[in-house]
Amino acid sequence: MNIISVKDLAILIKEERKARGWTQLELAERSGVSRDWIIALEQAKPSVELALVLRTLKALNLPLAINPASQPTEGAINLNDILNQTRQRGHESQ
Amino acid sequence: MNIISVKDLAILIKEERKARGWTQLELAERSGVSRDWIIALEQAKPSVELALVLRTLKALNLPLAINPASQPTEGAINLNDILNQTRQRGHESQ
DNA sequence: ATCAAATATTGACGAACGACTACATTTAGC
């Protein structure tokens, strides 16, 4: 599942917690955070600390992954990168 | 790539930013955060706000994903879940 | 080596965090 908003994350975590039959308190203790914080997270509070989120995902055995979009076939030429780099400041024209 | 620590995330973001030839200021503006915050993120500060992280990933076109470990074949019986639910409190044997 | 850009550090400040306590509300079994 792709996580584009905090709400996505919140829903996923809540579902996984329930799937395991855990209460919020149980998840909180397993994650090493307060029950308040779990509530905030499941309510999609945008400002939750990243490290605590990672701890919670770990407690739930939910692996977080990122696929670097530009995985450009080892050694391939990436036109975008080159353009960006020359554009960056007036290396040539301008 | 799997993200298990804030440091993983920090490294990935820094690399992607450089791959695009962006400065910290450039990434900050595109993400709608301060340059200070980008610095903190790239230095793996554990307490960065989740929402800002998501914004930054979006600016970099880095999609975040989670695969619910237990993807139990639609309709299948998950013994672990059942056990957890009965264990949860003394429904039967205490 | 020089010079400018990029990156990092520091201090100040208002705002908000996360933990805790206590209380209210909702949910689920009997």
Add this chain to the structure above:
DNA sequence: GCTAAATGTAGTCGTTCGTCAATATTTGAT
């Protein structure tokens, strides 16, 4: 319905966030 557990809300408190401004320090091209 009744009851207890689970979930949510409100208030307080110490701490730290994220932003800004100013100042090092590092990096990279010439």
